[in-house]
Amino acid sequence: MEVSIVIPTYNEADNVRLIAERISRVLSGEIISYEILFIDDSIDNTPAILEKLSHRIPQVKYRHREGEKGLASAVVAGFSQAQGSCIIVMDADLQHPPELIPLILKRLATADIVIPSRFITGGSDGGLNGFRKLVSWTARTIGRISFTRLRDISDCTGGYFGLNRSVITATKLNPIGWKILMEVLIKGHYRTVHEIPYSFAARDAGESKMSLREQWNYLRHVARLVRSSPEDRRFYAFCLVGFLGVFVNLLALSLLLSFFPLSQFAASVAASFIAMTHNFFWNDRVTWKERQYPVLWHRVLQFPQFMLVCGLGIAITALFARLFLSLGWNIYLGQLAGISVSTSWGFIANNRWTWSASGRQIDSQNVKLVVTQEYAGKIS
Ligand code: UDP
Ligand code: MG
Secondary structure (H helix, E strand, C coil), rough: EEEEEEEEEECCCHHHHHHHHHHHHHCCCCCCCCCEEEEEEECCCCCHHHHHHHHHCEEEEECCCCCCCHHHHHHHHHHHHCCCEEEEEEECCCCHHHHHHHHHHHHCCCCCEEEEEEECCCCCCCCCCCHHHHHHHHHHHHHHHHCCHHHCCCCCCCEEEEEEHHHHHHCCCCCCCCCCHHHHHHHCCEEEEEEEEECCCCCCCCCCCCHHHHHHHHHHHHHHHHHHCHHHHHHHHHHHHHHHHHHHHHHHHHHHHHCCCHHHHHHHHHHHHHHHHHHHHHHHHHHHHHHHCHHHHHHHHHHHHHHHHHHHHHHHHHHHHHEEEEHCCHHHHHHHHHHHHHHHHHHHHHHHHHHCCCCCCCCHHHCCCEEEECCCCCCC
């Protein structure tokens, strides 16, 4: 089997026949073996129609899941049942034009994942109303801010995509809600993504199953994915360690002043040093745990690097404070601006230098991702 087309369905009685026929028509001219695999959670008469359809069109197969619901989990069930070396996922309601399938397959010969996109030149999301466009934009923006791997991908939350099976074979997919593509993009093993433009059509028949609950599920899914993605979890862990470090600093200061005969200035410097040690320890154990050096002396050498980065961070904050003061602006705002910039500096410098992964095969996500897009046959 060369291609499996996985289609999740929930109450799509009016659409399944149309989509199966349209796919058959599109692929009738191609010399490939394929299957159309419906994963159906319907509570209407869709299963009965699928049963009839599977007798009439030999490529149609279906699996009905009793009592289960969830678009993304249906697609995961489809992945495990699919026989093809390439898999295409699409909706049943004809919003995703099957006429694009031959091009998706052609591009899958050179790219690991192919995404038809509504948001590159030549594409359109005209099938959505204004409110749905806003919801969709918000979801996409949250995704692209939260995950480094999604930054260059214009349509990372759509339900239409193709992939080579190798992308998901060694991966445990565990999505919540609808966004199966995002799950694949964060957890899958791949190097190249290619986007092709398409027009998202209006729904043919039946009604959309999107609901407020699914927006909430989306946020839960993002949070779960961030936790499972080292490169994205790191920044939040770094901020949390830094935040805790402030309290360690203050606690150390008060203990030093209470129990040691130190000047206030000396106690302040010592407290900062203790906080820095605390931050180094937790960053090494948690933030960059995948990159921790097994040999202790190497970690001892990392400590002065970390201190240098922190020192420059303090200098950056001081620079902002100075700038704001000289402009006659509020010093607290200056300090906050300085802290934001120095936090970003600290994260980037430690990520690239102190806990650099270069030369070490430790981060599977570290592979450079190549995203290409095309318009009217031109690939950039
Ligand atoms: N779907 C599904 N399970 C669900 C919800 C939706 O299998 O719990 C299917 C639905 O039948 C359709 C696709 O997922 O084939 C996309 O759903 P819908 O068209 O309602 O979403 P929209 O296009 O409005 O975002
Ligand atoms: Mg739809």
